[in-house]
Amino acid sequence: MTKYIKIFVLFLTLSACGQNTNGMKTPENANEKFAEFIxxxxxIAKNHYAGIADEKMRPxxxxxxxxxxxxxxxxxxSENPTEKKYQEKIKIGLSRFAEVYMELDTEDRERVCTYFEELMDIVGLESSxxxxNRFMYGFDPNEMTNKN
Known part of the structure; x- marks a missing residue:
């Protein structure tokens, strides 16, 4: 019986050591992808996007x-990249558009969201x-469906 308890404790210890609370492993090619992205x-006009509505706002x-x-x-x-840290960077990044939000038409807002999704893909972040959604629509439609 003691042998099984020791094995169980060992298993729990190894399981706990392997867990990284909300930590994320940065993909090896992330720096290259960030450089390409920047x-x-x-x-610019691409796919169904006609390009920025007001050219002087592009830079x-x-x-x-x-x-x-x-x-x-x-x-x-960083030492310990986490979902929470990336979420905070999304919040900060989107807040930078607050002063020019009225200059963004719907397609431009969609394009901003697409760029953030590309950044999320680079690091493997699954959700904002x-x-x-709040940036795009002023609310999160998922919160509306969860209340019903």
Whole structure:
């Protein structure tokens, strides 16, 4: 019986050691992907997106998106990247658009969200916790469906 208890305790110890609370492993090619992301021209006509509505806003919006990429890169390179840290960077990144929010038409807001989704994909973050929906629509539609 004691042998089984020892094995059970050993198993629990090994299980606990293997857990990383909300920690995320940064993909090996993340730095390369961040560099590519920052270097690419943004808010240009692509797929169903006609390009930025007001051309003079392109460098301003691009700079805000690239700052978010730099924020994500800093978290990715940190000792302990976590979902919570990335969520905070999404919040900060989206808040940078507050002063120019009225300059963003619907397609431009969608494009901003697409860029954030690309950043999330680089690090393997699966959810913005509704932040992108709140930015896009002013509320999180998922919260509405969860109340019913």
């Amino acid at each position: 270097a690419k021209k943004k808010f 301003i919006f691009t700079e805000k998106v690239n700052r978010a990429a730099a924020d994500f890169k800093n978290v990715a390179e 916790n509704g932040q992108l």
